[in-house]
Amino acid sequence: MELRAYIIRRLLLLIPVLFGVTVFIFGITMLFSPGQRATLYVSSPQQMRDLPAVIEQYGLDRPFFIQYGTWIGQVFRGNLGWSTVVSMPVAKAILHYLPATLELAMLATPLIILIGIFFGTKAAAHKDKPLDHGTRVVAILGWSLPTFWLGLLLMMIFYGYFHGLFPPGRLSIQMESFVSSGEFIRYTRINTIDAILNLNGPVLVDALRHLVLPVITISTVNVAFIMRLMRSSMLESLGKGYILTARAKGLDERIVIGKHARRNALIPVITVSGYLFAGLAGGAVITETIFSFKGIGWWASQSALRLDIPSVLGFALFMAVLFVLVNLVVDILYTRVDPRVRLGQGVQ
Amino acid sequence: MSDWKFMARQLVKNPLSLAGLIIIAIFVIVAIFAPLIAPTPEGHRDAYLIPRDGYSATPQPPSEEHIFGTTEGQYDIFYGVIWGTRSAFRVALVVMAITIVIGIALGSLAGYFGGLLDEVIMRITDIFLAFPALILAMAIVSAIGPSLKSVMIALCVVWWPSYARLIRGDILQLREEDYVEASRGLGASSGRVIVRHVLPNAIYPSLIMASLDIGAVVLSAAALSFLGLGSPEGYADWGQMTQFARNWIVGPHNEPLKYWYAVITPGLFILFFVLGWNLLGDAFRDILDPRLARR
Numbered sequence: 001m002e003l004r005a006y007i008i009r010r011l012l013l014l015i016p017v018l019f020g021v022t023v024f025i026f027g028i029t030m031l032f033s034p035g036q037r038a039t040l041y042v043s044s045p046q047q048m049r050d051l052p053a054v055i056e057q058y059g060l061d062r063p064f065f066i067q068y069g070t071w072i073g074q075v076f077r078g079n080l081g082w083s084t085v086v087s088m089p090v091a092k093a094i095l096h097y098l099p100a101t102l103e104l105a106m107l108a109t110p111l112i113i114l115i116g117i118f119f120g121t122k123a124a125a126h127k128d129k130p131l132d133h134g135t136r137v138v139a140i141l142g143w144s145l146p147t148f149w150l151g152l153l154l155m156m157i158f159y160g161y162f163h164g165l166f167p168p169g170r171l172s173i174q175m176e177s178f179v180s181s182g183e184f185i186r187y188t189r190i191n192t193i194d195a196i197l198n199l200n201g202p203v204l205v206d207a208l209r210h211l212v213l214p215v216i217t218i219s220t221v222n223v224a225f226i227m228r229l230m231r232s233s234m235l236e237s238l239g240k241g242y243i244l245t246a247r248a249k250g251l252d253e254r255i256v257i258g259k260h261a262r263r264n265a266l267i268p269v270i271t272v273s274g275y276l277f278a279g280l281a282g283g284a285v286i287t288e289t290i291f292s293f294k295g296i297g298w299w300a301s302q303s304a305l306r307l308d309i310p311s312v313l314g315f316a317l318f319m320a321v322l323f324v325l326v327n328l329v330v331d332i333l334y335t336r337v338d339p340r341v342r343l344g345q346g347v348q
Numbered sequence: 349m350s351d352w353k354f355m356a357r358q359l360v361k362n363p364l365s366l367a368g369l370i371i372i373a374i375f376v377i378v379a380i381f382a383p384l385i386a387p388t389p390e391g392h393r394d395a396y397l398i399p400r401d402g403y404s405a406t407p408q409p410p411s412e413e414h415i416f417g418t419t420e421g422q423y424d425i426f427y428g429v430i431w432g433t434r435s436a437f438r439v440a441l442v443v444m445a446i447t448i449v450i451g452i453a454l455g456s457l458a459g460y461f462g463g464l465l466d467e468v469i470m471r472i473t474d475i476f477l478a479f480p481a482l483i484l485a486m487a488i489v490s491a492i493g494p495s496l497k498s499v500m501i502a503l504c505v506v507w508w509p510s511y512a513r514l515i516r517g518d519i520l521q522l523r524e525e526d527y528v529e530a531s532r533g534l535g536a537s538s539g540r541v542i543v544r545h546v547l548p549n550a551i552y553p554s555l556i557m558a559s560l561d562i563g564a565v566v567l568s569a570a571a572l573s574f575l576g577l578g579s580p581e582g583y584a585d586w587g588q589m590t591q592f593a594r595n596w597i598v599g600p601h602n603e604p605l606k607y608w609y610a611v612i613t614p615g616l617f618i619l620f621f622v623l624g625w626n627l628l629g630d631a632f633r634d635i636l637d638p639r640l641a642r643r
Contacts, residue, residue, distance in 0.1 A: 020475035028491040136364070140630055144623040146567055148574045149590055149615030152597050160598035161605055279480050286482075286571055290594075300483065304490040305576050312487045320478045 003332070010328050021320040022075070025313050026068050032309070034060035075317070081310030085302045090314035093299060098281075099189035100170055101288070101295030105280035106190075107211060108218045113273050116223050117266070120230025124238060124265075125257050135227060142224030151217045151290035158213060166212045168291040175206045214291045218284050222276060229272055233265040240264070267334070274330035275323075282319045358635050359628070368627025375621055379433045386430040396431055397582050398423040407596055407610040417609040420592040423582060425609065429617045431584035436621055439496070439569045443503045444558045450504070451511025451554060456542055458512065459519030470516070473509035481506045482568060489577045496579040499572050503565055511554055518550040560629035563622040570618050586621075589614035 029037065038054040047054065055061055059070065074080075080090035088096065123135040158166040171179060171191060178184060179191070187197050192211070195204035237243070238261050246256045285297035292298070296315065303311035359365045378385060388395040401414065402422040410417040416425035458469040476484070488502035522528060523546060531541050572578050573587025581588070592610065599606030 016471060017474055017478060020471065021478055024475055025487070028487060031491050136630070140364070140626050141623065144563060144567075144619055144626045146570055146574075146587075146590070146615060146618045146622070148571060148587075149611075149618065152590065152594065152611050152615070156597040156605065156608070156611060163604070282480055282483065285486070286574070289575065301486070301575055304486045307490055309491065312490055316479060316483060316487050319480055319483055323478050323480070 003335075007328070007332070010331070014324055014328075017324060018321065022072055022317065023068065025316050025320075026071055027064075029309050029313060030064060030067070037309075080314035080317070083299075083303065083308060083311040083314070085306055085308045085311060086299060090310050093311065094296060094314060094318055096189075097294060097296040097299045099295075100191075100293060101284070101297060102281060103190045103192060104211065104214055104218065104284060104288070104293065104295060105277055107192075108215045108222075108280055108284075109273070109277045111215065112219050112222045112226055112276065113269070115219070116226025117230050117262075117269060119223075120227045120269075121234055121257065121262055121265075123227070123231045124234030124261075127235060132231075135231070139224035139227050142220055145221060147217060147221050147284075147286045148290055150220060151213070151287060154213045154217060155290070166209055168210070168213075168293070170210055170293055171203070171206055172210075175203055179203060210291075210293070214284070214287050214293050217287050217290075218280065222280075226269060226272065226276070230265065230269050233268050234261060237261045237265040270333055271330050274326050274333070278323050278326035282322055355632075355635055359631055362631050364627050365631030368624045368629075368631070371620055371624030372628065375433055375437070375624065378430060379437050382430050382434055386427045396435065396584050398428040398431070398584050400424070400582065407593070407607050410609055416613050419589055419610040419614075420596065421582070423589070423592065425589065425613050428584045428589050429586065429614055432586045432589065432614070432617060433621070435496070435579070435583070435585050436566050436569075436618075439500055439503070440562045440565050442500050443507065443565050443569075444562060446500075446504045447507040447511055448554055448558055450508040451515055452547065452551065454508070455512040455515030456519050456547060456550070459516035460523055460538065460542055460546060462520075466516070469512065473512055476506070476509040479506075482571060485568060485572060486575070486577060489572060494577045496583065496585070499569050499578045502572070503568060506568075507561070507565070511557070514557060515550050515554055518553055519546055522546050522549055556632055559625070560632060563625035563629065566618070566625075567622050586614045586618045590618070 034055045035051055037060050038051050038058070039048075059067060078091055080094075082088075083090045083093045086093050086096075119135050123132045126132050154166075155168065159168065170176075179186065179194075184194070184198055184200065184203070186194050188194055191207035192204060195201075195207055238257075240261075243256060243261055246260045247253075251260075282296070284295075285301050287293070288295045288297040289301045296318075300312065300315040302308075303315065359369065383395070389399050392399055400422045401408075401418060401424065404422055405420055407420055408414065408418045408422070414424050414426065416429065419425050419428070454469050458466040485499075485502040485506050488505055489498045492498045492501065528541060528545050531545050536544075569578065570585075570587030570590070573585050574591045576591060579585040579588055590611070593607070593614070596607035596610050598604060
C-alpha cells in the first residue's frame with residue numbers, strides 16, 4: 001500500500017517535469033524559421049516552390065503553444081515524425097536501434113560495476129598504500145581519456161595491427177545476411193541472446209567479437225567513476241562505530257570489510273549505477289559512432305549531423321523519459337537495500 | 349585566509365596535484381606563446397585556421413618541414429595542436445564564466461527568496477538535468493547550426509543547472525547566519541544583503557567546482573567537434589583533428605600503423621590537458637571533503 005501510493009505520487013510528479021521537457025525540446029525546433037521547418041515536409045522540387053502553402057497547411061507560422069499542442073497531440077498518438085536519416089518513422093527507429101544499444105549496456109554495466117566495486121573496496125582498505133595510489137592514478141587517467149580517441153586507438157591496434165581481430169559493426173557481412181534469413185529467428189534483435197536461443201555458436205562468437213572493443217571503450221571511461229565513488233563511500237563507512245565494534249570483537253578483517261563496511265558503502269553506488277545504465281541504454285553516442293555499432297546512439301549522432309530534427313527530438317524525449325523512470329526505480333531500490341530509508345523521507 | 353594557504357600547501361605537497369599544476373602551467377605557456385612556437389605564415393588570414401600544404405587526402409609523416417606530420421587534407425599537425433591549446437582554453441573559460449554567472453544569478457534568487465520563485469527555478473533545473481548532458485548539447489548544436497559558438501552556447505545550457513543548485517544550497521545555509529540577520533535588521537535591502545554578505549561567501553565553492561569541471565568541458569567540446577558539430581573545417585581544434593584521423597586508423601596491409609602520428613598527437617594533447625585539470629581537481633576534492641581531509 002505504502003509503496004503503491006508512493007509510486008503513484010512520483011508518477012504524478014513526472015507530469016510537470018515531462019511537460020517542461022517537451023516544451024523545452026519543442027522550443028529548440030522553434031529556433032528554425034517556418035520556412036526551414038517546412039522543408040522537412042517537402043519531397044519534390046515542385047513542392048519546394050510552394051513552401052508558403054506547406055507552411056499554411058501544417059500551421060508552421062501559428063503561435064508557439066498552438067503548434068506545441070498539435071505536436072504533443074501527435075506524440076501522444078505515438079507519432080514522433082519521420083526520420084530521414086534511416087527512412088522510417090522515428091518511433092520505429094527507436095525500437096529498431098534500441099536492442100543493439102541494450103546489448104552493449106547489458107554487457108558493459110555489470111562489468112563496470114563489479115570492477116569498480118572490487119577496486120574501490122581494495123583502495124579504501126589500503127588507504128594511502130601503493131594500491132590506493134595506483135588505482136587513483138588509473139581512475140584519473142580513465143576519466144581524462146577522450147572516449148573517441150580511446151576507441152580509435154583500440155581499433156588501430158585490434159582491427160588494424162592484428163588484421164581484423166575485433167572488427168567494427170555489429171556482425172560480419174556473412175553473418176548479417178544469415179541472421180536476416182529465415183533460418184535464424186530474431187526473438188529480441190539482441191544478437192548474442194538470439195544466437196543462444198537459436199543454439200547457434202558461430203553467430204554468438206561473431207557477435208561477441210564485435211562487442212569486445214565497444215565494451216572495453218565504454219567500461220574504461222566509466223569504471224573510474226564507480227571506483228572512486230566506492231572508495232570514498234567505503235572510507236566513510238570504515239570510519240563508523242560499528243566497524244570499530246566489529247574489529248574490537250576480533251572479527252576477521254576480511255569479514256569486517258566484506259560484510260560490515262562494504263554493504264553499507266554500496267548505497268551511493270546503486271544510485272549511480274542506475275544512471276549509468278540509463279546513460280548507456282540511451283546510447284553511448286560516441287562509442288557507437290566510432291565502432292559503427294548501429295544502436296540508438298549511432299542513429300542519434302547521424303541525425304544530429306544531418307539536422308534531422310524529428311529524430312533528434314524523438315531521441316531526446318525518449319532519453320528524458322528513460323532518465324526520469326530510472327530515477328524512480330533507483331529510489332524504490334534504496335528501500336530494499338537500506339531498511340533505514342523510508343519512501344519519500346530519506347535516511348532517518 | 350589560512351584555509352587558502354592550507355589548501356595551496358596541500359596542493360603543492362601532493363605529487364599528483366603538483367603534476368597537475370605543472371601540466372596546466374605548461375599549457376598556459378604554450379597558449380600564451382603560440383605565435384612564437386608555431387608562427388603563422390605571412391599572408392595567412394586567420395591565425396586559428398591551420399595552414400595547409402597542398403590538398404592531398406593522405407596524411408604525411410613527420411618531416412623537417414612538418415615536425416608532427418600533416419593530417420588529412422595536409423593540415424600541419426604541429427601548428428594545429430599548438431593553436432588548439434588556445435581554442436581549448438577559450439572554450440573552457442567562456443563556458444565556465446557564463447555558467448557561473450547564470451548559476452549565481454538564478455541560484456541566489458532561488459536560495460535567498462525561497463518560496464514560489466525557488467520552486468520554479470528548481471523545477472527548471474530538474475528539466476535540464478533530466479537529459480544526459482552530451483545528448484542535450486548535441487540537440488542544441490544541431491538545432492542552432494554547428495559552429496564553435498554553438499558548442500559554447502550548448503555547453504553553457506547544459507552546465508548551468510548544477511551550479512544554480514550548488515549556489516542555492518550554500519545560500520540557504522548562509523541566509524540563516526547571524527551577520528546576514530544583523531544586516532537585514534539594520535535595514536539593508538535584499539539586493540545589498542545578497543551582494544555584500546551572502547554572495548562573497550557562496551562564490552568560492554562554485555569557483556572550485558568550476559576548476560574541477562574544466563577538464564569535463566574541454567572533453568565534451570572535443571567530443572562534439574569530433575562528431576562534426578563543432579568548429580569550421582581547418583580550425584585549430586583538437587577534437588576536429590582527431591576526426592580528420594578517423595579514416596586513417598588502418599594503414600596499408602603491410603604497414604597497419606602507418607598513419608599513427610595523425611591519430612596519436614591530437615588525442616594526446618586532449619588527454620594531457622584534461623588530465624592536468626583532473627589531477628588538480630582530485631586533490632581539491634580530497635582537501636575539501638570534510639570526512640576525509642585533515643585526519
